[in-house]
Amino acid sequence: MSVSLEQLRRCHFAVDLGAARTRVYVKGTGLVVDQPSVAAVNVRSGSLIAVGDFAEQMTGRTPDYIRVVRPVSGGTVVDIDMAQRMLRHLMGDKLRRALRRKARLRAAACTPHDADPLAQRATIETLLGLGARRVELVDTLIAAAVGCGLPVERPEATMIMVCGAAATQVAVLSLGSIVTAQRVPVGGEAVDQAIVQYLRHTHELMLPSQSVRPLQLALSGNGLTPQGPPETEINGRDVATGLPRTVRVRTSAVREAIQTPLTAVLDGIGKVLRACPPDLVADLADRGIIMVGGSALLPGFDQMVREGTGMPVLIAERPDVCAARGLGEMLEGRIEPLVLDPLAA
Known part of the structure; x- marks a missing residue:
């Protein structure tokens, strides 16, 4: 673990800035913010109009002078000023005043495994x-593993897959550290986009923008599995006429359309396992893979990973909040480090 548990116990609050949602955990209180990482801005005056759920509902429905922005992309802050303004409004005046009373206010934040120094600095500057x-x-990866109850501090191999909106991170953990990891630039948004492109090219249908999740429309029942419904109705706009139109789509064709992005995830899992020591891989044959992150809830995704790897696959309880919950566990001091006594000479 790059930062000691003792340092984390001194922190007063923690932030998980994700591409899809922002979560804030306050020590002694719990999770106080869980909102989309979206802000709506008046481009004429520069004023902030809305953040969170309301701003996300405005996506694709705003006049010219209102712009909906996402200051976080792939777990990295791309607009520090807007991220700060968004966080201030999400946290509210009351919470910020309470935190400012703390002597030498300390914060903790999640960063992607392969975040470069510039991306790390952007997160620090935001807080x-x-x-x-x-x-x-x-x-x-460490925060999510702690949040879903994996024994990361023990000499046992555990494999975790963080399925985010913009990327998927896969890692094998042991003794509180990452043994080997891989980041695949494919997440829930890539799967959504694959469905959008399929409907546009095959049925000449344009779906509504980000405010409507294509997966929730196209994948119902058992989702990616063959046991799902054979067909589903999808409403959208005709590419040629611009008029509203409803088409019936075979879910088997939708499954084929999203095979390309999901196959990239399976390739990433294979790379991690090939780079892992044989003893740890033997442990994983029994323990399997734990899936966390919002995209882990994609219907049938866990079954596809299970069939592609031949390993047990489990979805964590409340997978979307595992990273924030893990930060909270470390802030509250509920994680005990493994103490190794040096051998006597």
């Missing part, structure tokens, strides 16, 4: 702008 005097960074 420093909220009044934090010191910011501790925690690898998202």
Whole structure:
């Protein structure tokens, strides 16, 4: 673990800035913010109009002078000023005043496993702008593993797959550290886009924008599995006429359309296993893979990974909040480090 548990126990709050949602955990209180990472801005005056759920509902429905922005992409802050403004409004005046009363306010934040120094600095600057005097960074893979109850501090192999909106991270953990990891630039958004492109090219149908999840329309029942419904109705706009139209789509064709992005995830799992020591791989044959992240809830995704790897696959309880919950466990001091006594000479 790149930062010690003792340092994390001194933190007062933690932030999980994700491409899809932002979550804030306050020590002694719990999860206080769980909102989409979206803000709506008046481009004429520069004022912030809405954040979170309301801003996401405005996507694709705004006049010219209102722009809906996402200051976080792939777990990395791409607009520090807008991320700070969004966080201030999501946290509210009351919570920010309570945190400012803390002497030497400390914060913790998740960062992707392969985040470069510039991306890490952007996260730090975002929280420093909220009044934090010191910011501790925690690898998202470690935080998610702690949040779903994996024994990361033990000499046991555990494999976790963080399925995010913009990317999927796969890692094998042991003794509180990452043994080997792989980041695949494919997430829930790539799967959505594959469905959008299929409907556009095959049925000449344009779906509504991000405010409507294509997966929730196209994949129902058992989703990616052959046991799902044979057909489903989808409403959209005709490419040629611009008029609303409803088409019936075979779910088997939708499954074929999203095979390409999901196959990339399976390739990433294979690379991690090939780079892992044989003893740890033997442990994983029994324990399997734990899936966390919002995209882990994609219907039938776990079964596809199970069939592709031949390993047991489990979806964590509340997979979307595992990283924030893991940060909270570390802040509250509920994780005990493994103490290795040096051998006497």
